[in-house]
Amino acid sequence: xxxQEVTIYDVAREAKVSMATVSRVVNGNNNVRKETRDKVMExxxxxxxxxNAVAQGxxxxxxxxxxxxxxxxxxxxxxxxxxxxDDIALLYKYNIIITxxxxxxxxxxxxxxxxxxxxVDGVIYMSNRLSDKTLEAFERTxxxxxxxxxxxxxxxxxxxxxxYKKADTEALNLMFNxxxxxxxxxxxxxxAVVNSEYRIPAYKQFLKDHNISEEHIxxxxxxxxxxxxxxxQLVKDGVDxxxxxxxxxxxxxxxxxxxxxxxxxxxxxxxxxxxTQIASxxxxxxxxxxxxxxxxxxxxxxxxxxxxxxxxxxxxNIELPYELLKKQSTLNQ
Amino acid sequence: xxxQEVTIYDVAREAKVSMATVSRVVNGNNNVRKETRDKVMExxxxxxxxxNAVAQGxxxxxxxxxxxxxxxxxxxxxxxxxxxxDDIALLYKYNIIITxxxxxxxxxxxxxxxxxxxxVDGVIYMSNRLSDKTLEAFERTxxxxxxxxxxxxxxxxxxxxxxYKKADTEALNLMFNxxxxxxxxxxxxxxAVVNSEYRIPAYKQFLKDHNISEEHIxxxxxxxxxxxxxxxQLVKDGVDxxxxxxxxxxxxxxxxxxxxxxxxxxxxxxxxxxxTQIASxxxxxxxxxxxxxxxxxxxxxxxxxxxxxxxxxxxxNIELPYELLKKQSTLNQ
DNA sequence: CTGAAAGCGCTAACAC
DNA sequence: GTGTTAGCGCTTTCAG
Numbered sequence: 001x002x003x004q005e006v007t008i009y010d011v012a013r014e015a016k017v018s019m020a021t022v023s024r025v026v027n028g029n030n031n032v033r034k035e036t037r038d039k040v041m042e043x044x045x046x047x048x049x050x051x052n053a054v055a056q057g058x059x060x061x062x063x064x065x066x067x068x069x070x071x072x073x074x075x076x077x078x079x080x081x082x083x084x085x086d087d088i089a090l091l092y093k094y095n096i097i098i099t100x101x102x103x104x105x106x107x108x109x110x111x112x113x114x115x116x117x118x119x120v121d122g123v124i125y126m127s128n129r130l131s132d133k134t135l136e137a138f139e140r141t142x143x144x145x146x147x148x149x150x151x152x153x154x155x156x157x158x159x160x161x162x163x164y165k166k167a168d169t170e171a172l173n174l175m176f177n178x179x180x181x182x183x184x185x186x187x188x189x190x191x192a193v194v195n196s197e198y199r200i201p202a203y204k205q206f207l208k209d210h211n212i213s214e215e216h217i218x219x220x221x222x223x224x225x226x227x228x229x230x231x232x233q234l235v236k237d238g239v240d241x242x243x244x245x246x247x248x249x250x251x252x253x254x255x256x257x258x259x260x261x262x263x264x265x266x267x268x269x270x271x272x273x274x275x276t277q278i279a280s281x282x283x284x285x286x287x288x289x290x291x292x293x294x295x296x297x298x299x300x301x302x303x304x305x306x307x308x309x310x311x312x313x314x315x316x317n318i319e320l321p322y323e324l325l326k327k328q329s330t331l332n333q
Numbered sequence: 334x335x336x337q338e339v340t341i342y343d344v345a346r347e348a349k350v351s352m353a354t355v356s357r358v359v360n361g362n363n364n365v366r367k368e369t370r371d372k373v374m375e376x377x378x379x380x381x382x383x384x385n386a387v388a389q390g391x392x393x394x395x396x397x398x399x400x401x402x403x404x405x406x407x408x409x410x411x412x413x414x415x416x417x418x419d420d421i422a423l424l425y426k427y428n429i430i431i432t433x434x435x436x437x438x439x440x441x442x443x444x445x446x447x448x449x450x451x452x453v454d455g456v457i458y459m460s461n462r463l464s465d466k467t468l469e470a471f472e473r474t475x476x477x478x479x480x481x482x483x484x485x486x487x488x489x490x491x492x493x494x495x496x497y498k499k500a501d502t503e504a505l506n507l508m509f510n511x512x513x514x515x516x517x518x519x520x521x522x523x524x525a526v527v528n529s530e531y532r533i534p535a536y537k538q539f540l541k542d543h544n545i546s547e548e549h550i551x552x553x554x555x556x557x558x559x560x561x562x563x564x565x566q567l568v569k570d571g572v573d574x575x576x577x578x579x580x581x582x583x584x585x586x587x588x589x590x591x592x593x594x595x596x597x598x599x600x601x602x603x604x605x606x607x608x609t610q611i612a613s614x615x616x617x618x619x620x621x622x623x624x625x626x627x628x629x630x631x632x633x634x635x636x637x638x639x640x641x642x643x644x645x646x647x648x649x650n651i652e653l654p655y656e657l658l659k660k661q662s663t664l665n666q
Numbered sequence: 667c668t669g670a671a672a673g674c675g676c677t678a679a680c681a682c
Numbered sequence: 683g684t685g686t687t688a689g690c691g692c693t694t695t696c697a698g
Contacts (some may be wrong), residue, residue, distance in 0.1 A: 007674095007675055007676085008675065008676060009675075009676095017684075017685085018684065018685045018686075019675090019676075019677090019685090019686095020677080020678085020684070020685060020686080020687095021683085021684060021685075022676095023676070023677060023678085024683090024684085026676095027677085031683060031684085032683070032684080033683060033684085036683075036684080048473075050446065050449070050450050051450060051675085051676075052391075052450065052452060052674085052675050052676070053447075053450045053451045053452065054387055054390045054391045054396060054451065054452045054674085054675080054676090055391050055674070055675035055676040055677090055690090056675080056676055056677075057387045057676090057690090058385075058387045058388050058391050058674085058675080058676070058677090058690045058691070058692085059675075059676040059677040059678080059689080059690055060676080060677055060678085060690085061677095061690075063387060065430070065451070072416075073412050073415050073416045073419060074409060074412040074413055074415075074416050074610075076407060076409070076412075079406050079407040079409075079412055080407055082406050083405075083406045083407050083433070086406060086431075086433055090439055095430050095432070095447065095448075095451060096430065096431055096432075097398070097428050097429065097430050097431075098419075098429055098430075098431045099428070099429075100416070100419055106423055113383065114386075114428065115428075116383070117383050117384060117385065117386045118386045118387065118398070118428060119385060119386065119387045140381075224610070224614065248610070248614075251614050255614065255616065258616065277407075277557070277581070277611065278610065278611055278614060281557065281581075281584045281588065281611060281614075281615055282614055282615060282616070283588065283591065283615070283616065340690095340691055340692085341691065341692060341693095342691075342692095350668075350669085351668065351669045351670075352669090352670095352691090352692075352693090353668070353669060353670080353671095353693080353694080354667085354668060354669075355692095356692065356693060356694085357667095357668090359692095360693085364667055364668085365667070365668085366667060366668090369667080369668080384691085384692075385690085385691050385692070386692095387690085387691080387692090388674090388690070388691035388692040388693090389691080389692055389693075390674090390692090391674045391675065391676085391690085391691080391692070391693090392673080392674055392691075392692040392693040392694080393674085393692075393693055393694085394674075394693095
């Protein structure tokens, strides 16, 4: 199974130059006379020579490959982040190795170790919960890592996020001004840094600022059916406005309400915190905190290219602007 | 930037054995005495040795990496296929390099060439339109390729699909039996093999079989807004039942109808041909041809592992069973 | 069961 | 500008 038919050596022989010269031509090194370059190029074309990136990687210690760590491929939130990453990666000629870690077959540290063993030049981490072992792995390696859509407080890992506290407060305010006083927050993993350090504190602070004593935090609501099933509890608890971190959970709550014959937003206002496609196609369309997911991915990847190049990066903890998109799931008075 | 701290050589020296022995231990070769193995393992652990996959790849000519070619990361259809692929890849310890090709920055052939240069052991191709140049590249290489969710008629590339003709006919029948006689078909790329060779012919055959003369084929309807905008034309053309290849287009049509004050399914029946999450969360929920996307990806990846291993594969053109899921966008009488 | 040695295909000093 | 020469870190015959 001889994958490699023609090597740099074949080109060199055929063009009557040394391997080094062929290498220079392939890598766009300018120290080659035009005639030499042309001759080499001609041979390359004629022989259909393609450099073996694995050999290049071993010799140069750069693989032009970056690793993406993502919980779930089928979650549009991550898909849109990934798209931003992918476009910038393409621009800078990096390939992407994608690893989804919600799978139980392999532990997160193993997945990351596998990425590192492949000698990726950098890693973008998008999961929202950095385990200690993962952090350890990130600290042991000198491969640059950027967090996208998540943060970490124990280390100084570069990150690209939005101002979650401000965004959530604004969303809660919107509902409060619509007359909703029994506000709730629905999150996935309560230990995810974004939730434990920003979203939940913002919610608690809001209650305190408005002298609301009833606190309703629902955790571990991770998908559509979790949201769908949660609705009856919301009713029981008299909740009239809810901010939900995941779009699919929000849609679950919405559909459950509709199926129960209730009115959204009159009986229950819903704000979701991501704004993927799914939030905009349901009716009533969901009011969302529109995170610039594509841009977040793009900015994270751009930062990573600098880090991989040992360039100066002035600000390694970037917050991008978000937008509170008022749609039909809030009264917006 | 010395990524590699400890190499196989360090382990060998420390364990007082040869590199070859360490290599055997790392690769689970049984020709090592237990005591030797234990000693080597101990050193590996102590030194935190991790094999350099790039060097392994160069020496062994196997990278345990497969390439995925996909048009768009944010399309749930491909995301669900990819998830099936990913799970099986993980099972067989392959990493995945993902390449999205709807991007205009790089031509499809270049993207694939880049994948091949990285010496991937195999490729899974999910786009629905194989250009001549792409086919050429696939023929020139001896890297195995499997098509998932698409087919090709000019070559004998292995593929995993469903019986598109049968599925579409069944869907058309459903609407016909509901009394809808002015049926339409909405597709994305009319030149995609699946459309030109299976879906559209199935539609035409259906009309012929039922002596319907009015043919309504709408092409290049690729996303939500395309679908949304198409609706008025459907009204103009008196269409009362439509089969749509893409979920997002179908949802666009649905919402457009609702916004226009029409009733689905009474005024217009809709069947969509993919069944991603988006089709089930809208109201009325869409009747779908439920393709087993996850399984299709998984089966494709499994087939690829065999091909990469030079194992016998009895059937290289697999058709998986689909299901016609009757929901609220058809009367189902 | 273990070791020696020859590469895998390429890059990167270093000479000239 | 161009060629020579070491490797990069590992696998894989081939001996023994």
